[in-house]
Amino acid sequence: MEYEVIEEEGFKFIEAGQGETLILLHGLMGELSNWEPVLDHFKANYHVVVPILPIYELPILTLGVKSLSKYIHRFMKFKKLNQAVLVGNSLGGHVGLVFTVAHQEFVKALVLTGSSGLYENAFGGSFPRRESYDYIREKVEFTFYDPATATKELVDEVFKSVNDRSRVIRILALAKSAIRHNMNKELSRITIPVSLIWGKQDKITPPDVAVEFHELLPNSELNWVDKCGHAPMMERPTEFNEYLDKFLNRILLK
Secondary structure (H helix, E strand, O other): OOOOOEEEOOEEEEEEOOOOEEEEEOOOOOOHHHHHHHHHHHOOOOEEEEEOOOOOOOOHHHOOHHHHHHHHHHHHHHOOOOOEEEEEEOHHHHHHHHHHHHOHHHEEEEEEEOOOOOOOOOOOOOOOOOOOHHHHHHHHHHOOOOHHHOOHHHHHHHHHHHOOHHHHHHHHHHHHHHHHOOOOOOHHHOOOOEEEEEEOOOOOOOHHHHHHHHHHOOOEEEEEEOOOOOOHHHHOHHHHHHHHHHHHHHHHOO
16 A cells, blocks of 8 residues: 555554545455555545554454444544544444444444445354465455455455464454344434445345345435445445545535
């Protein structure tokens, strides 16, 4: 990435641009580079912040979507951000949902793409063949519509993570926390504008999940990205940015 990671007061994040604040929340196996096309596009007109979620730093006994939501709360207070648009992919979307339910006054709008929170078909709660590079490559390719999106660099990073014992324990603990924390009964409380930008061929949080989110969130819109899997901002960045641009113009320029 061309962006420098800033470290201040125990927080690590990337920051660029000025204006209304967008906070981009990465997924469980996500890297900050996943958001690079979004950063590149929106930094000209917005203050874009990408915090690194402390998946490998928080105490294991408290690790979960709620503790990550509390971390975002502390981060926003540290940065003196009174309101922001939260944009979350996969686990990041789930963290954004939990945060919004608890602190709706801090959130101007919410954008979810391939978000967990209702259902996800992830690694199945284990990594039965984590020592096999080919197996991990297949799992990473499963994330996308076009397997070529799973670059060697991306596969290498996931392979390294799942073969580090302390990391894999945390990844599985957090994945189980996400499955346990089903938000079906809480979504009606989120009344701010929500944009769902979803890959039509997402196999991890399939299209039915997006439809259910749309039905349960009272002020939501649903946008489909064709020939796209679980991470539209990586696989179809142009379409993702167009949908996000239109949504932000509609809700921020009222």
